[in-house]
Amino acid sequence: MGHGLDSTLSVGLGAASYASLVAYGAQQFQIEDKTFTPTEQELEGAMDETELQRCIKMEEEMSHNDRMIEERAHERNILESFLFQTKSHLTDPKFGDCFDATSKEQIEGIITTGTFWLEDNEGEEISAEDYKAKYAEFLESIKKLSPKLFEKLEEIEKEKAKAAAEAASVPIVTKKSKPRTNKQKLEAAANKKEHGNKLFVDLDYANAVRRYTQALELVQSLYDETPEQKDEANKLKVQCYLNIAGCLQKVQGFQKAVENCKQALDIEPDNAKALFRRGQAYFELKEFELARDDLTKADKLTPGNKQILHLLARSKNEITKRQEREKKMYSKMFN
Structure with missing residues (x-):
């Protein structure tokens, strides 16, 4: 037309x-x-033309309102994530030398204050700028208490950026392994996986993915396996797929992470770690309903897991916000 x-x-x-x-x-x-x-x-x-222009203007206003709502949600998520991550840093041994007893207690107080502020300020009267201002306020306060924390975080981000560039160049297909017995292949695959784990800890995500991929190729080349070898092979496959997904999430490769989690779930449908990791990726992709579904299953499999419950609550909250936006949009449209 x-x-x-x-x-x-x-x-x-x-x-x-x-x-x-x-x-x-x-x-x-x-x-x-x-x-x-x-x-x-x-x-x-x-x-008539006036009525048509009124409709067009209404659409433009709704689009503008949607952008404001999305921006507000984005800034709120930044603040919420900052508080949550900072809280996790307080108990992470990797950041142990960044705090003393006094600064740790004061930072915990700031996080508590921020959490209460978020709970009390969820309405439309709170703008994106309000969330930005609070984030800047809490960030500055915590920086003064622990400048070393942010120095270390900056170093980690630099390593991530370097790893992301390298991971992007990882070839999907690697050279075929030389023929071996099933036992030798399984042992070699396990060694590749362990090497990948060490590289992951060192933030070398690109080479970690290479090792996990090599392990998968070895496992997939088995033939005439015994039942025990099949079980061992499937266990290695699941671990490697999930570890690859973990690497990809570190470098913002969320869609590929979803695909690798699916491979793991095809083997073990009730793998809570795979469901949680895929739920994380779906959340970052703003597929909140899919994230909620995976996280709900993961919660049933591992009740009480704080990480799962936290992300599940955030997913449900995002779904509610989206439904409210749609309700308002349709209300304006038909009124």
Whole structure:
């Protein structure tokens, strides 16, 4: 549809029916090379130009409101994630030398204050700028208490950036392994996996993925396996797929992480770690319903896991926010 229509009419298509176009004096226009002439009844029911422009303006306002809602949600998530991650740093041995007893206690107080503030400020009256200001306030306070924490975080981010660039160049297919017995292949695959684990700890995600991929190739080349060898092979496959997914998440490769988690779940449908990791990836991809479904299953398999419960709550919250936005949008549209 749209042969011969000018740009103004094209914009209006989203807000008005065919009858609205008639108000512009389009007595005849082409649709798929067929001439169409409106009836008298359609002419009588047509919107005038003022009404059409009102509809277009309403659409623009709703789009603007949606952008504001998304921006507000984004800034809130930044603040919420910052508080959650900082809290986890306090108990992470890797950051143990960044705090003393006094600074740790004070930072815990700031996190508690921030958490309560978020709980008390969820309405539309809170703007994205309000969340930005609070984030800047808490960030500055914690920086003063532990500058070493942020120095270490900056070093980690640099390592991640380097690893991301290297991981992006990892080839999907590697050289085929030399023929070996099943036992030798399984042993070699286990060694490759362990090497990958060490590389992961060292933040060398690109080479970690290489090792896990090599382990998978070895396992997939088995033949005439015994039942015990099949079990061992499947266990290695699941571990490698999940470890690859973990590496990809570290470098923002969330869609590929989902695919690797699916491979693991094809082997072990009730693997809580795979469900949780895929739920994490779905959340980052803003597929909140899918994240909720995976995290709900993971919670049933491992009840009480704080990480799962936290992300599950965030997923449900995002779904509720989206539903509220849609409800408001449709309410405005039909009112």
